[in-house]
Amino acid sequence: MEVVANKCQCEALRAKDPRYKKLADIIAKYAGREGALIPVLHEAQEVFGHLPPEIQMLVAEGLDVPLSEIDGVITFYSLFTAEPQGKYKIGVCLGTACYVKGAGDVLDELKERLQIDVNKTSADGLFTLEVTRCVGACGLAPVVSVGDDVYGRLTPDDIPAILEKYIESEKNSNA
Amino acid sequence: MAVYRTHVLVCAGAGCVSSNCKAVESALQEQLAKVGLAEEVKVIETGCIGTCDLGPVMVIYPEGVFYQKLTPEDAEEIVNEHILKGRVIERLLFKPAASDDLVEKACDIEFFRRQYRIALRNTGVIDPGVIEEYIARDGYAALGKVVTDMTREQVIDVIKRSKLRGRGGAGFPTGLKWQFTYDAPGNEKYVVCNADEGDPGAFMDRSILEGDPHAVIEAMAIAGYAVGAKQGYVYVRAEYPLAVARLARALDQARNYGFLGEEIFGSKFCFDIDIRVGAGAFVCGEETALIASIEGKRGEPRPRPPFPAVRGVYGKPTLLSNVETYANICPIILNGPEWFAGIGTEESKGTKVFAIAGDINNTGLVEVPMGTTLREIVFDIGGGIPNGKRFKAAQTGGPSGGCLTAEHLDTPMDYESLRELGSMMGSGGLIVLDEDSCMVDIARFFLDFTQDESCGKCTPCRIGTTRMLEILTRITEGEGEEGDIERLETLARTIQSSSLCGLGQSAPNPVLSTLKYFREEYEIHIREKRCPSGHCAGLVRFVIDPELCRGCGLCVKHCPVGAISGERRKPHVIDADLCTKCGECQATCPFDAILKI
Numbered sequence: 001m002e003v004v005a006n007k008c009q010c011e012a013l014r015a016k017d018p019r020y021k022k023l024a025d026i027i028a029k030y031a032g033r034e035g036a037l038i039p040v041l042h043e044a045q046e047v048f049g050h051l052p053p054e055i056q057m058l059v060a061e062g063l064d065v066p067l068s069e070i071d072g073v074i075t076f077y078s079l080f081t082a083e084p085q086g087k088y089k090i091g092v093c094l095g096t097a098c099y100v101k102g103a104g105d106v107l108d109e110l111k112e113r114l115q116i117d118v119n120k121t122s123a124d125g126l127f128t129l130e131v132t133r134c135v136g137a138c139g140l141a142p143v144v145s146v147g148d149d150v151y152g153r154l155t156p157d158d159i160p161a162i163l164e165k166y167i168e169s170e171k172n173s174n175a
Numbered sequence: 176m177a178v179y180r181t182h183v184l185v186c187a188g189a190g191c192v193s194s195n196c197k198a199v200e201s202a203l204q205e206q207l208a209k210v211g212l213a214e215e216v217k218v219i220e221t222g223c224i225g226t227c228d229l230g231p232v233m234v235i236y237p238e239g240v241f242y243q244k245l246t247p248e249d250a251e252e253i254v255n256e257h258i259l260k261g262r263v264i265e266r267l268l269f270k271p272a273a274s275d276d277l278v279e280k281a282c283d284i285e286f287f288r289r290q291y292r293i294a295l296r297n298t299g300v301i302d303p304g305v306i307e308e309y310i311a312r313d314g315y316a317a318l319g320k321v322v323t324d325m326t327r328e329q330v331i332d333v334i335k336r337s338k339l340r341g342r343g344g345a346g347f348p349t350g351l352k353w354q355f356t357y358d359a360p361g362n363e364k365y366v367v368c369n370a371d372e373g374d375p376g377a378f379m380d381r382s383i384l385e386g387d388p389h390a391v392i393e394a395m396a397i398a399g400y401a402v403g404a405k406q407g408y409v410y411v412r413a414e415y416p417l418a419v420a421r422l423a424r425a426l427d428q429a430r431n432y433g434f435l436g437e438e439i440f441g442s443k444f445c446f447d448i449d450i451r452v453g454a455g456a457f458v459c460g461e462e463t464a465l466i467a468s469i470e471g472k473r474g475e476p477r478p479r480p481p482f483p484a485v486r487g488v489y490g491k492p493t494l495l496s497n498v499e500t501y502a503n504i505c506p507i508i509l510n511g512p513e514w515f516a517g518i519g520t521e522e523s524k525g526t527k528v529f530a531i532a533g534d535i536n537n538t539g540l541v542e543v544p545m546g547t548t549l550r551e552i553v554f555d556i557g558g559g560i561p562n563g564k565r566f567k568a569a570q571t572g573g574p575s576g577g578c579l580t581a582e583h584l585d586t587p588m589d590y591e592s593l594r595e596l597g598s599m600m601g602s603g604g605l606i607v608l609d610e611d612s613c614m615v616d617i618a619r620f621f622l623d624f625t626q627d628e629s630c631g632k633c634t635p636c637r638i639g640t641t642r643m644l645e646i647l648t649r650i651t652e653g654e655g656e657e658g659d660i661e662r663l664e665t666l667a668r669t670i671q672s673s674s675l676c677g678l679g680q681s682a683p684n685p686v687l688s689t690l691k692y693f694r695e696e697y698e699i700h701i702r703e704k705r706c707p708s709g710h711c712a713g714l715v716r717f718v719i720d721p722e723l724c725r726g727c728g729l730c731v732k733h734c735p736v737g738a739i740s741g742e743r744r745k746p747h748v749i750d751a752d753l754c755t756k757c758g759e760c761q762a763t764c765p766f767d768a769i770l771k772i
Contacts, residue, residue, distance in 0.1 A: 034489060037471035038454055042413070069472075076473040076630070077454030079413050095375035096570070096606045097532035099620055133457065134375035135414055138532035139190040139227025139539060150193040 022047045027062035050081050086121040086128035091145040095134025103142035109156035179217040182236045188223025196231035202250035222386015224299035228538040234281050241281035242267040272536040272558045286537050289556050293526050294502035295542045298386030306428040309389040317508035318393050322442045330401040336512035338524040343497030344601045346590040355484035356402040359492035364404040366395050367495045370411040373457040374573030377604030379528040380498035384418035388425035394504035399446040402494050407448040457628035461676045462495050475632045476676035519545030523589035531557050534609035546587040564609035572601025574621040575681035577688025597688045613710035614693040618686045619647040625682040636679030639670040652713035655701035709771050721746035723768035730760035
C-alpha cells in the first residue's frame with residue numbers, strides 16, 4: 001500500500017504571513033521573563049485580532065507554558081477572545097452612570113439595528129457588539145465606543161447615523 | 176526659560192478627550208500662530224480638571240477664567256477677544272444650575288471652591304507629559320528627602336502617624352501595611368500599585384494616573400525605600416490606554432532624571448517600576464487575584480492569611496496599595512504627618528476623592544476633607560439634581576457598597592459612618608439617583624455585575640450571586656413571588672459569610688441596603704406587580720387618560736403592534752396584553768394623554 005505523506009502546509013503559509021514573524025518577535029522579547037504570558041497574549045491579539053488555538057499553540061511552545069494554562073487565561077479574561085472579531089468593535093458602556101442614563105435602551109437599539117446579540121459579529125463582518133465595564137467617561141453618559149471613536153450623551157435615535165458613518169466609509173474604501 | 180504672559184490650560188482628561196478637546200486645542204494653537212502670539216501664550220494639556228460633563232474645558236491664567244463646552248470654532252473668538260483684547264467671552268462661561276449668574280473665575284465656582292486637593296494637587300494644573308512641571312511643584316523633593324535624610328523606620332513612622340488609610344475601599348491603615356511588609360523576612364520584596372479601578376462609576380485613579388503620573392511613581396519609590404523593595408509594579412486596567420501611555424512616558428522621564436534606577440539621589444537605594452496591563456477582570460482588583468494576574472495566571476483570589484505583606488508577588492512580601500493612597504504619600508512626607516492628621520475626622524484623616532455621576536448637575540471628580548456631608552457633595556459641589564427632580568438615594572462603594580437616602584444627607588462621609596449605615600466608602604464612586612430610579616432595578620444591576628464578574632472559584636459567590644440575580648430579575652419583570660425577599664436575605668447572609676474574597680463577601684450589600692431602606696418598593700413589585708418609579712419595563716403599563724384623549728388616532732398609526740383602538744374623536748384604549756411597552760404612543764401623543772404607570 002502506498003503511503004501518502006500528509007505534509008502539513010502550515011509552515012509554508014506561515015512563512016509568507018508577516019504576522020507570524022511579529023509573533024515570534026513578541027515571544028522572543030518576553031521569553032524567560034516572569035509573568036510574561038498576559039503581556040504576550042495582549043500583543044499577539046493586537047497582531048492577529050483574536051487568539052485561535054493555532055496561535056495559542058505557538059505561544060505555548062514559545063514560552064514553554066502548557067496549552068491548558070493558556071486556554072485557562074484566555075477564557076478567564078474578558079478582553080481575550082478566540083473568536084474572529086468584526087472590523088469595528090462597538091462597546092456599549094454599562095457602567096452605573098451610563099446605565100442610569102439609559103445605556104440599556106441604546107444597547108437594545110444597536111441589537112435591533114445590527115440584528116445581533118452581545119458578543120456577536122454582524123453578518124457583513126463589520127461590527128462586533130460588546131458591552132463594556134465603566135470606561136470612566138461618566139460625564140458623557142451614556143457612552144458608546146466604535147473602534148477608537150467615542151460617542152457620548154446618546155439616545156437610541158443617534159444610533160442609525162453613527163452606524164451609517166462606518167458603513168458609508170467602508171463602501172467608499174471599497175469603491 | 177521662556178516666559179509667557181498667559182497660560183491656557185486645556186483639560187485633556189479622558190472625559191474631555193472623548194468630547195474632542197484635541198480639536199479645540201489645535202484650533203487654539205492655530206489661531207495664536209495666526210496673530211503671532213505663539214511665543215507669548217502657552218497652551219498646556221493638563222490632566223482632568225474635574226468638571227467632566229462641561230468638557231472640553233479650559234482655564235486661562237493669570238486671570239483664572241474658566242470656559243466650558245468649547246468647540247474648535249470658539250478658538251478664534253477666544254484669541255481675538257479674550258487674549259488680544261482682554262474681554263471675557265460671556266457665552267462660554269459657566270452658569271450654575273441653581274442661579275442665573277455667570278461665574279467668570281474657576282476659583283469662584285462652588286465646585287472648585289469647596290474642594291481641598293491633596294491627591295489631586297497637580298491633576299488639571301500641570302502638563303502630565305512634562306516632568307519638569309511636576310518637579311516645579313515640589314515633585315521628587317519627598318523622595319530626595321527620604322533617601323538622603325531619613326531612615327526606613329522614620330519613613331514608616333511618619334506614614335503611621337499621618338493615620339492615612341487605604342483609599343481602595345477597606346480603609347486599612349497604610350502605615351501598618353508598610354510596617355508588616357518591612358517586618359516580613361526576605362531580601363526580595365515588591366511594591367505594587369493597584370490601578371485596576373473596576374468600580375463602575377469611579378474614575379479618580381484613572382484621573383490621577385493620567386493627570387499626575389509622577390505622584391504615584393515617586394510615592395512607590397518612597398514605599399520601596401521604606402519596605403526594602405527594588406521592584407515595583409503598577410497594575411492598570413486595559414480599559415485605560417491613555418493612563419498606560421502617560422504612565423509609561425512618565426516612567427521613562429523619571430529614569431532619565433535618575434529618580435528610578437540605580438543609586439537614586441546618590442544613595443545606595445535602587446528601584447524601578449514595570450507596568451502590568453490587566454485584561455478585563457473586575458476580580459483582579461482584589462489583592463490576591465491581582466497578584467496572580469501579575470504572575471501571568473488566571474486572576475483568582477486565594478484565602479488570606481497569608482496576606483500579601485507576607486506572601487505576595489512570586490511568593491515574596493509585597494506592599495499593595497491603591498493609586499489614590501500613593502498619591503497622598505509625598506505631601507505627607509513634605510508637610511509632616513501632623514498636618515495630614517489635622518484634616519478630616521477623628522478616625523478618617525485627610526481627604527477623599529469622589530467621582531460623582533448619575534442624576535446630578537455637575538458630574539465630575541471632587542476631593543473634599545473626610546467628614547464632608549453627603550449634602551455638601553451632592554448639592555453644594557454637585558449642584559443638585561437636574562430637571563428639578565427630587566434626590567432619592569446615593570450609591571457609594573459601587574457593587575460592594577450600599578445606598579444612602581435623603582435622611583442620610585447630613586451624614587459625614589467617612590469610613591465608619593458609611594459602614595454603620597450598611598454602605599462603605601469603597602473607592603469613592605458616588606452615583607446619585609433621582610426620584611425616577613427604581614431601587615430594585617439598581618440592586619439587580621449591581622448583582623448582574625458581580626454575578627458576571629465572579630471568578631467562579633468558590634461556590635457561595637458563583638452560585639449564590641446567580642440565584643440572587645435570578646430572583647431580582649423575576650421581581651423586576653413582574654414575576655416576583657411571596658417569600659422572595661426572605662430568600663434574598665438568606666442567600667445574602669450565606670454569601671457574605673462564606674465567600675472566599677471581598678468580591679463575594681460584599682456582593683449582597685447593594686441588595687441588603689436597598690432592602691433596608693426601600694423594602695416597600697420590593698413589596699410593591701412583588702405583590703402589586705407595579706414599579707412605583709415607572710422604571711421596570713416589564714411592570715410598566717401605558718394607559719390613556721380619557722379626559723385628555725381627543726381621539727385623533729395618531730397613536731393608533733404609530734403603535735407597532737396594533738394595541739390601540741377606539742372610535743375617531745372619542746377616547747381610545749390600550750390593550751395591555753398586546754402592548755409591548757415601547758412608549759411610541761406616548762412620544763407621539765400631541766395632548767399628553769398617554770400615561771406611564
